[in-house]
Amino acid sequence: MIGKRGHAGLYFLLVGFLMGLTGCAESALDDSAYRWDAWLGTSKDERVRELGIPTRCHAFRSGGEVCEWPLRAGPDTVDTISLSFDPRGAVCEWMYRGFYGEQRSQTSCP
Numbered sequence: 001m002i003g004k005r006g007h008a009g010l011y012f013l014l015v016g017f018l019m020g021l022t023g024c025a026e027s028a029l030d031d032s033a034y035r036w037d038a039w040l041g042t043s044k045d046e047r048v049r050e051l052g053i054p055t056r057c058h059a060f061r062s063g064g065e066v067c068e069w070p071l072r073a074g075p076d077t078v079d080t081i082s083l084s085f086d087p088r089g090a091v092c093e094w095m096y097r098g099f100y101g102e103q104r105s106q107t108s109c110p
Contacts, residue, residue: 032096033096033103033105036081036094036096036105037094037105037106039083039091039094040091040092040093040094040105040107041090041091041092042090042091043089043090043091044067044083044085044089044091045089047067047069047083047091051069051081052069054067054068054069055068055069055070056068062087063086063087064084064085064086064087064092064109065084065085066082066083066084066085067082067083067085068080068081068082068083069081069082069083071096071098073098073099074099077098077099078098079096079097079098079099079100080096080097080098081094081095081096082094082095082096082097084108084109086109086110092107092108092109092110093105093107093108093109
């Protein structure tokens, strides 16, 4: 039988484990954000070659467009990366939505 001290130790062990998982999740998202930032300024053709055909795109009357790709985050989880392209067709902004919440690039399209 576990005494009160055993329960407290188990509680702190569980809290530490969960905090570690949160740190891993943030680290994974930071690593991905670094990779997505490297896409800024690249062409839509380059993104299609790497990511495949986007699931949907929307062209703006003022020029440019935004396209969305699924990101497989696990066996039952699909996240989304949206890339905005300027009128020349270069990536000027990205946005992630999914398991880790929502995150945007530091830069935005003009």
